[in-house]
């Protein structure tokens with residue numbers, strides 16, 4: 106009787122806690138408390154990038170991996186390996202390798218003076234202290250020598266997704282790390298045989314804090330009911346057309362635009378062509394589509410130059426990966 110009361114009471118509390126997360130689309134339908142609970146495990150999963158050092162019971166790690174292996178695979182081939190690393194020395198080795206790689210890249214860019222390099226070095230070290238702060242890391246791998254190797258690109262991420270949801274249900278954070286922890290360094294530091302390919306590496310631990318959800322698109326942006334209708338549920342990919350601008354106009358855009366200390370975009374004019382180079386990256390030509398709007402042909406990114414009332418160029422906004430990043434002109 107008491108047990109039943111506690112169960113009903115905790116279900117009500119859970120529903121109250123989670124009711125704020127339920128989207129408008131769901132409010133009309135009714136679901137059981139178990140269903141609501143499960144849905145909220147999914148929606149409350151977050152990429153967590155800083156952890157408490159508290160150890161995780163082996164039972165929990167086993168349970169999470171047991172759920173991961175229940176994911177579907179092509180032809181039921183189950184090509185995974187889950188490498189679990191708790192050894193702090195090994196994790197520190199990976200952390201130092203990541204730091205060295207980033208510092209070398211920053212140094213090689215040749216765009217930072219000593220003071221800017223120091224600022225960048227600090228932000229790199231702080232970043233990797235957090236990135237490698239969890240007590241456990243799981244490398245999700247697939248065996249390239251499996252029956253259907255062309256399908257491991259599906260099998261691998263599915264297991265990683267299951268793993269992340271199972272971890273969330275036990276109160277742990279994860280992140281699907283790819284570029285932040287380079288694959289070659291993971292393979293080398295953990296001595297992973299070449300026949301395996303890394304899908305991702307994820308920390309597993311108690312979050313320092315649960316981050317807020319980044320902005321998510323509305324459901325309506327994804328759903329196409331029955332058929333595609335141009336202008337209604339999709340818009341045609343924009344084909345950008347380059348126009349010719351006078352070199353005198355291009356000249357006004359040359360200079361350095363700072364997003365944050367140590368990270369800037371340098372715009373230069375060479376033989377009537379405009380180039381942009383971000384800190385630590387390649388110099389690439391940018392093309393005008395209007396007098397103030399430019400785009401790269403080799404990456405999906407655009408620039409709008411901003412002017413003050415007198416027409417003087419004072420900054421730019423970089424659009425990339427769905428983000429708008431403003432930068433002030435400093436030189």
Ligand SMILES: Cc1cc2nc3c(=O)[nH]c(=O)nc-3n(C[C@H](O)[C@H](O)[C@H](O)COP(=O)(O)O)c2cc1C
Pocket residue numbers: 150151152153154280281282283284285286318319
């Ligand atoms: C294929 C893929 C690659 C990712 N690579 C990285 C990464 O290298 N570094 C990182 O910090 N997050 C990485 N993430 C995590 C995403 O940034 C994160 O899922 C996204 O910002 C949404 O946040 P949320 O997971 O909290 O919903 C990756 C996620 C996916 C699916």
